[in-house]
Amino acid sequence: MSFELALNTGTTPRLSLAEALAATRDAGLGHIGLWRNRIQEVGLERAAELVAESGLRVTSLCRGGFLTAAEPAEQRAALADNRTAIDECVAVGTDQLIMVVGGLPTGDRDLVAARRRVRDRLVDLVPYAAERGVQLVLEPLHPMYCGDRAVLSTLGQALDLADGFDPSVVSVVVDAFHVWWDPEVGHQIARAGREGRLAAYQVCDFNLPIAADALLSRGMMGDGVIDFGALSAMVAGAGYTGPVEVEIFNAEIYARPADEVLTEMTGRYRDLVLPHLTGAGQPART
């Protein structure tokens, strides 16, 4: 089946790995996206067992990246950490490592050089990933995070960065929260499809006002300003048929019972996103 809904464990940070797997299964879902903290707190071997016992498929691992360091020792540490993350992907049975590329090093303001180092580190990592059948999935982050989390801010820039790498090893994720505002988004989603790099679609809303902790401004689909009809139609129109992960960082949602959050998330997905992926919704505006 296409467009399977997946819980990303970033939505339910109070749940252990075992609890998140159980909650996902109890909600009738077959897919889950994992953050590395959930794996590391039980150890990789036990995490792999828990995932295997759950019968769930792991859509992606969050996250690799943070590749902008200028110091050689920090660069080596970043590469080692990303290789570990690739190994974790293999162990839990996903072929996607989501890459948040990193912001400016402290006190450094040279964006152009930071972006160049990201590319250099991808060159370093690609052989290791390719040998293990893991894709490095570049995630452009909303420009509000350019300084401290990702000097990669648009889908177009991510595809330019991916250019020259094998699409089976370097691809991109469309995260609605990060890209909805981009006047180029339709064009670049279509390009990602054409170039065989449209690896994943993640949904959550962009809430207003922006939360006091800007990282927590993600919202349940329908609560913010994103036009999921238009965006989902673009993604499906570009040929995407894979799972759709819901990843919401939001203090109010963190405080609610997880089963209630999963029920709401499933309903919102069914009402606001899925019809526009399958073509059952209103035609997309152009």
Next chain:
Amino acid sequence: MSFELALNTGTTPRLSLAEALAATRDAGLGHIGLWRNRIQEVGLERAAELVAESGLRVTSLCRGGFLTAAEPAEQRAALADNRTAIDECVAVGTDQLIMVVGGLPTGDRDLVAARRRVRDRLVDLVPYAAERGVQLVLEPLHPMYCGDRAVLSTLGQALDLADGFDPSVVSVVVDAFHVWWDPEVGHQIARAGREGRLAAYQVCDFNLPIAADALLSRGMMGDGVIDFGALSAMVAGAGYTGPVEVEIFNAEIYARPADEVLTEMTGRYRDLVLPHLTGAGQPART
């Protein structure tokens, strides 16, 4: 002379118009950018007198815009308000009205249609502005404000919107805070210069972490992550020689004595911005 430093009254919201004019003159500056509230609280006639008596030149008026309404009555009100703002420009002797185009109407998620309405309203306004010798200066805002303040998020998008209008009537402003993150910024600043639409350069820093009220995350140059050397060299390289306005919305700066803020702002401008405009700084990175 080129690259004259200007205070924007958004940096000193506790000062009345008379106080802001005096503080600017006392700091040895010859230019000031005005927000409309400073004019409206004394009345247009008195404001024009105060400006004339001050001997200062007004760089620009903030702000026109908010053109995204879908309802005819609201559209008419927005046009009337913008015509008033154009009249205010004439009265205080500036030929630049900064345009913040507006966000999504409440409950509306159709970005494409909102952007189309901005263009339609510009068509409505351009003759009135042209007859009075006032430029509508489009300001792309940081994408974090796309939902509620400006569906215009990049310089490239602003120049696309301006395309077809006379450059003497529809131009763009480069505000460092809004555009520093954009991987296309160098290319689009050069394009603005080539197209004769590079009307203004505003500086302030992008502070991290983002302030709890996201509107107040602007900082004094040097306190945040923006590379003013690179950006200023791009602006000068595109042929810009006009005034440079400092517009900082920041609760800590609001709380400080205005003379101290103006002194610091003048020093930071002289050290971090001006050398890269005149070519006395380090060569820009490419």
